[in-house]
Structures are given as structure tokens and as C-alpha cells.
Amino acid sequence: MPIYGFACADCGHAFDRLQKIADADPTQCPSCGKETVKRQITAPSFRLAGGGWYETDFGSNKKNLAEKPAAAASAKSE
Incomplete structure (x- = not known):
């Protein structure tokens, strides 16, 4: 479930709430x-960074899944 941030326009009290997407937002300020x-x-x-999507970010054999391998592309053209 996502965490949403809320703030009271009257007193400025800010708070977070863990709730389902379908749940109604709170309307009354707890303060x-x-x-x-x-x-x-x-x-x-979270943040997505880097040159593409990798099978694993921790192994020494990183394979970029966003790019087509040159060997597979040349095999299809033959």
C-alpha cells in the first residue's frame, strides 16, 4: 500500500498515511x-537510473535487456 502525505490548509499540520488507493482521503485534521x-x-x-534495465545489478555479468544483442540481430538477417 502506498504512503500519502497530507497537510492542513488551516493550521499547517503535515502527516503521512498508509492507505489503499481506493480508500477515501482524510478530511479532518488530527491537530x-x-x-x-x-x-x-x-x-x-525510488529512482530508476542507469543506461537500461539489467537482469541483475549485483553480478559481474551485466546484460542490458533494453538493447538487442548484436549476435541475435545478425543471425536473424541471415
């Missing part, structure tokens, strides 16, 4: 009790 809570836009907790 001041007013119904001015809005969902915040937050950065993802």
Missing part, C-alpha cells in the same frame, strides 16, 4: 479538527 486537509504531491521513494 486542529477542522476539515481543511488536502493531499500533498510528494516525490517517489
Whole structure:
């Protein structure tokens, strides 16, 4: 389940909540009790980096799955 960030527009109290995508967002602030809570836009907790997708990132034999191997491409053309 994803973690969403919320903040109260009235008092500024910020909090996180673990909830299902289908669950309704909270509307009442746990700090001041007013119904001015809005969902915040937050950065993802992971990042994809590098030159492509690899079978494994920890082995010494890295194989880039995003590129077609030259041997397989030349075998198909023959």
C-alpha cells in the first residue's frame, strides 16, 4: 500500500498515511479538527537510473535487456 502525505490548509499540520488507493482521503485534521486537509504531491521513494534495465545489478555479468544483442540481430538477417 502506498504512503500519502497530507497537510492542513488551516493550521499547517503535515502527516503521512498508509492507505489503499481506493480508500477515501482524510478530511479532518488530527491537530486542529477542522476539515481543511488536502493531499500533498510528494516525490517517489525510488529512482530508476542507469543506461537500461539489467537482469541483475549485483553480478559481474551485466546484460542490458533494453538493447538487442548484436549476435541475435545478425543471425536473424541471415
